[in-house]
Amino acid sequence: TSVDSVPLKGDFAVKTAPIVQKNTSKTLAELADSWEHDFTFAPIRESQVSRAMTRRYFQDLDTYAESDIVIVGAGSCGLSTAYMLGKARPDLKIAIIEASVSPGGGAWLGGQLFSAMVMRKPADAFLADLGIPYDDEGDFVVVKHAALFTSTLLSKVLQFPNIKLFNATAVEDLITRPMPNGSVRIAGVVTNWTLVSMHHDDQSCMDPNTINAPIVISTTGHDGPFGAFCVKRLVSMQQIQKLGGMRGLDMNRAEDAIVKRTREVVPGLIVGGMELSEVDGANRMGPTFGAMALSGVKAAEEALRVFDE
Numbered sequence: 001t002s003v004d005s006v007p008l009k010g011d012f013a014v015k016t017a018p019i020v021q022k023n024t025s026k027t028l029a030e031l032a033d034s035w036e037h038d039f040t041f042a043p044i045r046e047s048q049v050s051r052a053m054t055r056r057y058f059q060d061l062d063t064y065a066e067s068d069i070v071i072v073g074a075g076s077c078g079l080s081t082a083y084m085l086g087k088a089r090p091d092l093k094i095a096i097i098e099a100s101v102s103p104g105g106g107a108w109l110g111g112q113l114f115s116a117m118v119m120r121k122p123a124d125a126f127l128a129d130l131g132i133p134y135d136d137e138g139d140f141v142v143v144k145h146a147a148l149f150t151s152t153l154l155s156k157v158l159q160f161p162n163i164k165l166f167n168a169t170a171v172e173d174l175i176t177r178p179m180p181n182g183s184v185r186i187a188g189v190v191t192n193w194t195l196v197s198m199h200h201d202d203q204s205c206m207d208p209n210t211i212n213a214p215i216v217i218s219t220t221g222h223d224g225p226f227g228a229f230c231v232k233r234l235v236s237m238q239q240i241q242k243l244g245g246m247r248g249l250d251m252n253r254a255e256d257a258i259v260k261r262t263r264e265v266v267p268g269l270i271v272g273g274m275e276l277s278e279v280d281g282a283n284r285m286g287p288t289f290g291a292m293a294l295s296g297v298k299a300a301e302e303a304l305r306v307f308d309e
């Protein structure tokens, strides 16, 4: 018998007894009078905090293990896609997998280290739908801070009850099913904690998790440490021959091309945003974000076509 076990036995009953929560909610005005007098936080036991988080997370893992749509990457395109899907179909289960701790990808600044975000028309329609204010400069509009765009979009996406963001989680592989013609259809994703994904070379036995879904939408950005993940995997599994490779910067050509080419690249896998530039050899656009928003709108439409069929 360990030294701890004796007191623990009696204690255990007390610790597991349900803690009755008193409704201690106050208005901020009532709080203002209390700082010097009776101010105190409502009581809590440490285990309640752990359980409040882990119970929900594991419930979400269970719920979203079978999803309707998985979005890979929560940058400007992935979040725009999620917003459109969440609005259109509250009945679908949508999981977003984001490798970084912080969702938003490259859309926290407008480009370089500057704050303002430029969107060419007609992408102002997306801002209007979100209720984000902007300066109208004729052919383009300017949001005063890219973070205003990203935080507004993110807050709306996170409020949809049928969307779950799993951040700090990387897509490590794709689930496939054979097709009669010898190719494959994408049928979900293989995931792992990003910190685990980063340590496969020096730790063993860190097998991944999975999410089954009939539609995966990949918006992992152009090639980089994490970018273009799904399309690079399509090449290594011989589902597309090679990548076109993102071309140099040409704002006019790039934005039109990304929106027009947003599509199901192989059965079950829709690609949007800058990941597409790697598939098709499209130009980059630099710091203009209209194509990311409208590629997201189009990716959502492509996905919904499958469910509406």
Ligand code: AHZ
Pocket (backbone or CB within 6 Å): 072, 073, 074, 075, 076, 077, 078, 097, 098, 099, 100, 103, 104, 105, 106, 107, 169, 170, 171, 172, 219, 220, 221, 222, 226, 227, 228, 229, 272, 273, 274, 275, 284, 285, 286, 287, 288, 289, 292
């Ligand atoms: O962390 C990545 C980022 O948040 C995430 N991601 C990448 N690989 C992943 C993986 N699993 C999970 N294997 C992954 N998440 O995907 C997100 C991509 O966001 P982004 O902002 O890089 O891409 P985007 O296509 O939404 O927006 C591109 C914005 C650009 S790049 C550009 C240029 O270079 O010219 N111009 C614009 C407007």
